[in-house]
Amino acid sequence: MNAKTGGLAAWSIRHPVGVSMIALAVIVLGMFTLSRLAIDLLPHIIYPEIRVRVVDSGVPTSVMEDKITRQLEEQLAITEDAISVQSNTSRGSSSVDLAFNYGKDIDIALRDASSRLDRAKRFLPDSISPPTIYKLDPAQIPVMEFVISSPLRTSTELRRWVDDSFSKWFLNLPGVAAAEVGGGVLREIQIIPDQQRLAGIGLDYQDVIKALQTSNSDEPIGRLQMSSHEITGRISGRFTSIEEIKQLPIAQNAGNTVYLSDVAQVIDSSEDERILVRADGVSGIKLSIQKQPTANTTAVVAVVKERLAWLDSQHILPADVSVVLVADQSIYILQSLQNASLAAISGALLAMAVVYLFLGNLRRTLIIGSAIPIAIMFTCVLMGLGGLTLNIMTLGGLALGIGMLVDNTIVMLENIYRHQCNHEKPEDAATLSATQAATEVNGAIIAATSTNLSAVLPFLFIGGLTGLLFRELIVTISAAIFASMIIALTLVPAYASRVTSVSTTRLRGWVDGGINHLQNFYATFIGFLLKFRWIVVGLFVTGLVLSLPVFMSGKQIFLPPLDDGRVRVVVSADVGISLNEMDKKTQRIESLFAQQAETETVFTLVGGSVFGRSQRETPSRSTIVVQLKPLSERFVSSGEWIGRMNKLIVQQQLAGFNVRMSQRGIRGIRTNRGDDDISLRLQGNDLTELKLQADNIADKMRTIPGLTNVTHSGEDEQFEISIKLDRKRAALLGLNLQDLTRAAQIALQGQVISDYLEGDKSYDIRLRLSQATITSPQDLESIILFPATGSSPPVYLGTVASIELLETPAVIKRDNQMRIIELSATLQEGTTLGEALVSLAALREQVRLPEGYTLYDGGSQKALEEQQQLTDILMLLAMFLVFVVMAIQYESLLNPLIIILSVPFAAIGVALGINTLGLPLSMPVWLGMIMLVGIVVNNAILLVEYIEIERRQYADMAKAIVEAARLRLRPILMTTLSTVVGMLPLAVGWGDGAEMLQPLAIAVVWGLSFSMLVSLLLVPIMYHLLHSLRKSAH
Structure with a gap:
């Protein structure tokens, strides 16, 4: 046979030094690329969804739905290529989600939706905070969460320190996108009027509001032109101290000046604390660290920890302040990647052991051993060129690829080995037979590689969540397969041709025999x-x-x-429970979790939820996130731990409280809107009828084996004060709905009427009645709407309106501009989603709903x-x-x-x-x-x-x-x-x-x-x- 033939394998046999240098270059480039690959748990997934969020603190759910959610839906629903619009409305909060088909350019969709939002703003109330619009990117999930506490500082002081000082230390770190503060209370200046004093001198709330708003501003007055220069001017009217606010003249009475302090208290105070934040039983402030979308999760966490340690070492962190880490994505990521790497290394060693067993020759086995790391480095180079990250998918692809990449090398090595064994002079066989042997299996190796690639490459062209999640796995495996072919056709024949002796060891004799x-x-x-x-x-x-x-x-x-050890616990109570009573029961449950040997941290939110700087109030609900120790340090799975805790919770006899525990889903992956495994939606117009039907369906779902934590969104209710105006009587007295609304707002949550500047910080000035005077709905009847004039007595709210207490839903969900109630459940261990869906399909066939109501999959x-x-x-x-x-x-x-x-x-x-x-x-x-x-x-x-x-x-x-x-x-x-x-x-x-x-x-x-x-x-x-x-x- 002509030694000049044989293609790539023959060239490699003739150029062993060149092949070695190429291999060395691949190793160096691979190590360089590997050191620069971003590290994360999963590939970067951006859902084709956009969310718009609006906050208007304290506004009832039904009013938020009518005045905000409906307006947003109408405008956003016509966004180009939007396939669905879904919303979630609660007290003081409205969020609308737009969904698009996978493959849609989400940046273009965001621009289009933003222009629709600009149009919708014309129809929204002036009192709302500016709407926010953003992509639903899992990268926005905080990589770290802290709870900062201090026994010496009030909630207001601690929140101010975290806002103004502590959080700022992390903003300039590489890869950090935001350090968002939540929980605690913000400082505000409260003006608490005395109704009787105001009425006694013929004043009402509007007079106080007008006096403050017209006396607290800096106004430009133009500029003074001089011969050589010019000077700008302004009227300095801003309040410079709390005392100055107190001494604000608001009226003249019988020749005497009436100051604000004569008719109201001016208090340097804080807003109401409606959501409580705790870590391991200690109250505090939540700080969430978000990374930039393409940043390395573990690197971001590392620099944040370094900065925290530096703050402590430099004594910048006050001695009274404690910082507790309640969430750290990097721990699970590093453990997962370490285990995947260990699996890859173990697999490589085991594969080499099999090769050695069959060949009985260490030198030939080491050829395979050298081929594996070179193939891995070659794969890493291709991963870097493809913009992949180092995650459990790509590392898993390498671990799987190791088993596959030895295929081609073994075929080549075994054939060369067989030819050398059959050659009359083994010392000549190494070079004379290698080309013939390599040429003989060239076709089989190329065919095998082609078939391997043709089987998996179509996966790269599919869309949806599956494509996004597994694409990097397939790319990595494909790269490993391709690398194995190149190495089998180059490195293996080049090195195998230099092995000049055929082993005659005892092991080889046994194996050959x-x-x-x-x-x-x-x-x-x-x-x-x-x-x-x-x-x-x-x-x-x-x-x-x-x-x-x-x-x-x-x-x-x-x-x-x-099983990353995160357990989510939702505690819900009967409608109307106070925040204080909710907190007491929540603390009992917290202490139970804290006593368990597997528990690492317990993070609690009482009375609502916190998303960065925005909050959603739900007084009858608490959320506890329990972080269990790593699997290597505990002997039970999260599911088994939940089962044990459920039994202990029952023993607590928490009458009127419902405790639901579930294992948190994979960060960034969801197949339905909620966090639960199963979701059904009941659609209809009337909320009362929806709740009645949802209660019936939920009862049926509880009979299905394998389902637990069955609940629906209509179960959470709240008391709502309904004030109905007697329009005829109000018109006779010269009052309207706006007068009534303003007075009721001032009585309950107060009204922000101006702001107070101190340094570069702005604080709200809120006008509100003393909370001690409004302790029941009936107390609202005594609010003075209009002061006495001459012989006419003051006009009270109860004179022109009736007051009643209603039970209303805490949350209103909508799907494609129709009201829905979402029914959800989690799966017990041993029950699969497919089995549960079969049972639910049978249930849906049995349920008979009134006309206009539909039950469908979530x-x-x-x-x-x-x-x-x-x-x-x-x-x-x-x-x-x-x-x-x-x-x-x-x-x-x-x-x-x-x-x-x-x-x-x-x-x-x-x-x-x-x-x-x-x-x-x-x-x-x-x-x-x-x-x-x-x-x-x-x-x-x-x-x-x-x-x-x-x-x-x-x-x-x-x-x-x-x-x-x-x-x-x-x-x-x-x-x-x-x-x-x-x-x-x-x-x-x-x-x-x-x-x-x-x-x-x-x-x-x-x-x-x-x-x-x-x-x-x-x-x-x-x-x-x-x-x-x-x-x-x-």
Whole structure:
């Protein structure tokens, strides 16, 4: 054979130094790229959704819906390409979500929605805070959350220090986007008028408001032109002290000046504290650190921790201030990546052990050992060029790829080794036979790589959450497969050709002896099976048919849960409970959690929720987030911990309180609007009827086995004071609805009428009545609307209006501009989403609703159905493309047909694995099966190619099949076992973060293991059968 032929492999054998230098360059570039890759838990996902949020503190839910939410929906719904508009309205808060199809340029959508929002602002009340609009980017989830507390400072003082000083220390750090402060109370100047004194001198609230607003401003007066320069001027009318506010003249009475302090108290105070924040039982202020979208999560956390340590070491952090870390994304990320890296390294070592076992030669084994890190570095270079991050998907792809990337190298090495063993002079064989051996398997390696890539690459073209989540995994695996082909065609022949001796160790003798016996037995057995071809085919087909029910069962989930130790606890109480009473009960539950050995931190919000700087008040609700210790430090899963806590909560006998616990979902991943596993929506117009029907449906859902924490959004109610104006009587007295509204607002929450500047800070000036004078709805009747004039007595609110107390929903949800109630539930351990959805589908068939009311899925069922449709399409597309690649390679249809017909039988192994281990069907399992399409054909390609070679020497087809099968047994065993063993650490699923890719690895390991039997037994039979049929047909 001419040594100048043989393509890339032959060139590599002739240029070992050049190959080594290229390999060294790849290692250096790979390490450089690896050090610069951003680190995160998951790939960067941006949902095609936009949110608009409006805050108008204290405004009742029904008023927020009517005056704000409806106006926003009407304008935003016509945003170009918007497919749905959903809203959530509560007291003082309205948020509207716009959804678009995946693939929509979200930046263009944001610009369009912003212009719609500008139009909507014309219809919104003047009292609202400026609306905010933003993309629903999981990167906005805080990477760190602190609770800052102090026993010596009031809530106002602590909030001011955190706002003005502490939070500012983190804003200039690299990668930090925001340091948002929540909780506590802000300073404000309160003016508390004495109604009787005001009325006694003929004044009302409007007089006080006018006096303050016209006396507290700096006004420009122009400029003074002088000969050589000019000077600008202003009227200095701003208040400079609280005393100056008190001494503000507001009227003249009987020749005497009436000052503000004569008719009102002026107090340097704070706003009402409506939401309480605690960490481990200590009240404080919440500080959330957000990273920039492309920033490295672990790097951001590291610099924040460094800055915090520096503040402490420099004594900038006051001695009385305590900072408690209640959330840190980097801990779980680093643990997950460490475990994925360990799985990759373990897999590589195990794969090398298998190679050594078969070759019995350390030098040849080290060739494989050197190929693995070079392939990994090559993959890292491609990851850097592709803009990928280092996350559990890409590291999992490397761990999976290690098992696969030794395939090609083993095929090349084993063939060179076999040729060297058969050569008369082994010392010459290293160089003389290497080119021939390499050329012999070039086609098989390229074909195997092409089929592997053709099976998984279609996944890159799909959209939706599945595509966003798994695209980087597929890219990484594809890069590893490509790297393995390049290394198998270059590095392996270059180094293997330099091994000048054939090992004769005792281990090699044992292994070779065992393999020889196995080869002879296998050849005899194949010869025997060829006599019973139809029976063998029938047995395999029967096994495939019996495995199908496993894939059609209801035991399906979208993604396996990740146990990061976060448990969310929602405590809800009967309507009308005071914040103080809610806090007492919440503290009892907190202390119970804190006593558990597995608990690390307990973070609590009482009376509502805090999102950055915005807050949503819900007095009858508390939220507790319990962070458990890492899995390595506890002996129970989060689900088991929740089960134990539920029993302890029952023993607390919390009458009137409902405690719901659930494991937090994967950060940044959601398949429905809420945090729960199951979501149904009931749509209709009347809130009373909606609640009645929702109560009935929720009761039915509670009877479904496997569902827990069944609740609906209409359960949370609140008392609302309804004041109805007697329009006729008010008109006779010269009053209108605006007068009534202003007086009621001042009596209850007060009205911000001006501001007070101190330095560069602005504080609200609020006019309100003393809270001691308004302790019940009936007290509102005594509010003076109009002072006495002459012989006419003062006009009280009770004179022109009636007051009643109503129960109203705390939250009003809307879907496509229609009111809904959302029913939700979480799954108990052992219950899959598919099983629950089957039960819910039956329930929906049974429910009879009034006309105009509809019950439909909240997103979970749609996500599962789309997953099933997607995987079916991808599976068929993968098989089709693999067949096309092989047909091109062979310039024939029969042999590719033989190979592709062996693929479905790998499903038998997957079914056995799922049944044995009790795994639900999830997206990673389906992805593993799609990957198997490209993997399992490798052995079949190798075997069929050698059968064709042997048929050139043997006229008898059966004899050629037996000889080819005997020769290919060793490489088939080596490649399959090395791949399977290389993936075992990932399939075992040790440590944090392993849950996501463990099902994928299990599917590949079991499927590939069984496909080895298919390749060794069924493929030779199918070859003989189909070629015999073709011969008979001709």
